[in-house]
Amino acid sequence: MENKRKRCIFISFIGVMLFLFVSFYNKLISPNGSSQPVMVSPQSKLDQWEDPGPYHVAYPRNYRFIMDDTATCRNRTPFLLLMVPVAPSDVEARDTIRKTWGSEKSVLGQTVETLFILGLPGGPDHEQQQEKLHQENLQHRDLIQGRFQDTYRNLTIKTMLTLEWLSLYCTKASYYMKIDSDMLLHVPNLVKLLLDPKTPKQKYMSGLVWWHSPVIRNPFNRFYMPARVFAEPEYPPYPLGMAYVMSLDLPAKLLQMSSQIKPIYIEDAYLGMCLQRLGLAPTDPPEDTMFLVLPKHPLSNCRLSKVIAVTTESRQQMMSYWQKSKRLEAEC
Numbered sequence: 044m045e046n047k048r049k050r051c052i053f054i055s056f057i058g059v060m061l062f063l064f065v066s067f068y069n070k071l072i073s074p075n076g077s078s079q080p081v082m083v084s085p086q087s088k089l090d091q092w093e094d095p096g097p098y099h100v101a102y103p104r105n106y107r108f109i110m111d112d113t114a115t116c117r118n119r120t121p122f123l124l125l126m127v128p129v130a131p132s133d134v135e136a137r138d139t140i141r142k143t144w145g146s147e148k149s150v151l152g153q154t155v156e157t158l159f160i161l162g163l164p165g166g167p168d169h170e171q172q173q174e175k176l177h178q179e180n181l182q183h184r185d186l187i188q189g190r191f192q193d194t195y196r197n198l199t200i201k202t203m204l205t206l207e208w209l210s211l212y213c214t215k216a217s218y219y220m221k222i223d224s225d226m227l228l229h230v231p232n233l234v235k236l237l238l239d240p241k242t243p244k245q246k247y248m249s250g251l252v253w254w255h256s257p258v259i260r261n262p263f264n265r266f267y268m269p270a271r272v273f274a275e276p277e278y279p280p281y282p283l284g285m286a287y288v289m290s291l292d293l294p295a296k297l298l299q300m301s302s303q304i305k306p307i308y309i310e311d312a313y314l315g316m317c318l319q320r321l322g323l324a325p326t327d328p329p330e331d332t333m334f335l336v337l338p339k340h341p342l343s344n345c346r347l348s349k350v351i352a353v354t355t356e357s358r359q360q361m362m363s364y365w366q367k368s369k370r371l372e373a374e375c
């Protein structure tokens with residue numbers, strides 16, 4: 044009896060030691076230099092935010108919209124809203140879109156509007172850049188700007204702010220597409236898909252769906268994700284970030300879920316995580332010719348007439364695809 048008790052105490056002792064060792068070891072190997080004692084500078088005392096580290100993003104924080112005086116969704120309710128995340132400095136991309144697919148405002152009897160979403164410009168000339176953005180917005184009234192640093196690694200913040208803006212102002216519109224600025228969008232084909240009676244009006248998200256997207260464990264890859272941040276070998280299914288469309292009941296639902304899931308820097312995979320937590324899955328488009336990524340050859344007229352969104356190699360190519368698609372439409 045006495046022996047048994049001794050053994051029990053001994054085992055507990057070993058257990059506690061092991062626990063202490065593991066906790067300490069984890070601290071030692073965790074990133075952001077937290078192996079050093081944490082110095083609380085006056086600055087970080089004021090700023091209560093924790094450092095998100097390299098694989099998460101600083102969201103939610105109460106980022107404000109510093110520019111969003113567009114009439115879209117406030118005075119007018121479009122059927123389809125196109126939102127283009129774009130770098131503040133990339134006025135050329137915005138102008139190309141304004142001249143091409145962004146100019147299509149009435150399609151198959153439905154209203155379509157295009158807005159650009161951006162963060163704060165960086166660099167030594169950020170004040171001049173901000174002034175230029177104001178001028179640009181005075182002219183077009185199509186910029187939505189959030190108060191966060193606009194960097195590639197902050198893309199998830201941009202995505203989540205887009206959802207916030209939509210859930211605040213745009214719940215009466217039917218659909219929203221997020222589309223990158225280097226894409227060609229065939230607006231009539233998209234509207235046709237959305238008007239199809241088989242397309243759900245709620246809880247709907249579509250695009251080029253990755254059903255089994257492996258989590259990249261090679262630290263030299265741009266999309267590296269360590270197992271301690273995301274343990275499963277595959278992300279939940281999600282449509283590729285280049286172009287996805289969703290019904291406008293989803294932004295509020297996704298945002299609600301996002302408060303339970305720490306945001307990672309890969310924005311489309313993160314939306315997949317939120318979608319899964321909602322118990323939803325994305326929908327494949329009816330034809331796999333509709334969403335194309337990096338096609339090996341330039342699109343023939345036939346393929347162009349079936350596409351909804353395709354990546355392009357240059358602004359010239361985007362322009363010429365768009366002009367060609369307009370000609371093809373006119374012929375039919």
Ligand SMILES: *[C@@H]1O[C@H](CO)[C@@H](O)[C@H](O)[C@H]1NC(C)=O
Nearest residue numbers: 101190191192193194196197
């Ligand atoms: C992301 O934006 C936040 C808010 O502006 C900023 O504090 C942070 O440094 C940015 N992160 C990166 C990686 O750019």
